[in-house]
Amino acid sequence: MTTLDPASEQPQGVSRRSFLSRSAATGLGIALVGSVDVVFGAGAAHAAPGGKGGRPHVLGYGPLIQDPAGLLSLPAGFSYKLIAQAGVTRLESGELTPSDPDGTASFPRRGGNGSVLVNNHEIDGAEPFPVPHLSGLVYDEQANGGTTNIEVDGDGNRIREYVSLAGTHNNCAGGQTPWGTWLTCEETEEILGKPHGYVFEVxxxxxxxxxxxxxIKALGRYAHEAVAVDPDEGLVYLTEDAGNPNGLLYRYTPPRAALPLGKGSLKELADDAGTLEALAATTEDGTLVPDLSVATEPGTTYRTTWVNVPDRDAKTTPTRKQFSDTQITRSRKLEGMWWADGGTYFVASFARTDDGSAVAHDGQVWFLDPSRGTIELKLRFAYTPGDQDSDPDGPDNITVSPFGGVILAEDGEGASHLAGANDRGEAFFFARNDLNDSEFTGPNFSRNKKILFANIQSPGHVFAIQGPFVHQH
Incomplete structure (x- = not known):
């Protein structure tokens, strides 16, 4: 069912498809710490040992059911509503919904009935439907990206959509703040009418x-991907999706006088306020780990140290190029982040030896624990180029599920899925894009846990998914 009303070398995201090699498949699929490796089989889910009476139990929510509408296959009992569609639905101001929905978060609607989604549009200028330049909401007249807010009721029915930020460039992911706003990230370093590569609050x-x-210039200018905010300490963690050389993981420490942070306080900071640092991960004996791809076993843990960024506004040199490889830790395709469990989960989408990485893989999920001063490898997708449809690759956006485990948006080769991994280390497919091979983006749950929102970036669909969600253990 839908609620559509048809009347009504630049480092801005290294292409996933540019770095695939075609050697034989090796290794296994995805695993959580404390579990055996799990190989995705054909279809949405597969049986695993340990069910009652010696029978295997079904991982996740069961097999995917082919969608008669050819859009989104889901397990039995689940359904979706199409709440926005680029070039089809209309904004409150009359224009068509903008192209390329990407990172998204949902917030309780005023009055408590429903949700407000803040929806990034990863527009770099070539897309058919720009974010309209409405008076007072534009940063740069020469840029066409930005965000729209989509309101839905408690059943996921579309109410309205409107521009909340315009004139930004290549808005990819971002992050929710503890004070109830969205930080949207520009994944670019381009200069149009104004410099880009910043974070904005919506x-x-x-x-x-x-x-x-x-x-928010204090957070630096580079190919931003995602953000996570420590609600207790006010520290801000940020990923960079860039290559030549590969990107960095950053930590921003605000000045003590600015604490506690709240709505609007970040953009009121001086451009050079606080400290922006890059991660230098080390082994127990203090040896620098120059490349996160070398971690191949879930449970691998490194200590975190941080190195000051000399020129955070990158006036002459990109921030990631201000360090030698003997100073910091790099990673190919640092992508989504999500704060939970007293730290932040973050994703490395893939790595190949011909892109500067030491070891090839099809994705990693790490957990940064600020209290322990560590990062730990939680999930790893092995490099399996021979299986692009039933073995996952290219995790991108991430959300931590209120039902246990994580949901990952796949941006890889072959069929695109929403993939889940429960807290026992068992992996499953939750949804499949039946329309095309475009990536999933922006998964997140409504505050009441009844709806999973997610997007297919092209041609630009935003879904509200409902069904019998249960704890995954």
Whole structure:
């Protein structure tokens, strides 16, 4: 069912498809710490040992059911509503919904009935439907990206959609703040009418707060991907999706006088306020780990140290090029982040030896624990180029499920899925894009846990998925 109303070398995201080699498949699929390796079989889910009476139990929510509409296959009992579609649905201001929905978060709607989604649009200028330049909401007249806010009721029915930020460039992922706003990230270093490569704050409820957008320059200018905020310490962690050389993981420490952070406080900071640092991961004996791809076993743990970024605004040299490889830790395709469990999960989408990585893989999920000062490899997708449809590759956006484990948006070769991994280390497919091979983006749950929102980036679909969600253990 739908709610559509048809009337109504630049480092901006290294292409996943540019670095595939075609050697024989090796290794296994995905695993969580404390579990055996799990290989994805054909279809949405597969049986695993340990069911009652010696019978295997079904991982996840069972096999995917082919969608008669040819859009989104889901397990039995689940359904979707198409709440926005680029070039089809209309904004409150009259224009068509913009192209390329990407990173997304949902917030409780005022009054408590429903949700407000803040939806990034990863537009670099070539897309058919730009984010409209509405008065007071534009950062740069020469840029066509930005965000829209989509309101739905408690059943996931579309109510309205409107521009909340315009004139930004290549808005990819971002992150929710503890104070109830969205930080949207520009995945670029381009200079158009103005410099780009910044983070902007978007309020899901107050359009007055979104007037006269100002970049948060204290968080640095680079090919931003995602953000996670420590609700206790006010530290901000950020990923960089860039190559030549590969990107970095950053930590921002605000000045003590700015604490506690709240709505609008980040964009009020001076451009050089606080400290921006890059990760230098080390082994127990203090040896630098120059490349995260070398970690092949879930459970691998490194200590975190941090190195100051000399020129965070990258006036002459990109931030990742301000370090030698003997100073910091790099990773290919650092992507989504999500704060949970007292730290932040973050994703490395893939690595290949011909892109500067030491070891090839089809994805990693790490957990950064600030209290322990460590990062730990939680999930790893082995490099399996011979199986592009039933073995997952290219995890991108991530959300931590309120039902246990994580949900990952796949951006790889072959069929695209939402993949899940439960807290026992068992992996499964939850949804499949039956329309095309475009990536999934922006998975996140409504506050009441009844709806999983997710997007197919092209041609630009935003879904509200409902069904019998249960704890995954």
């Amino acid at each position: 309020d899901p409820h107050n359009q007055d707060a979104n007037q006269n957008p100002r970049p």
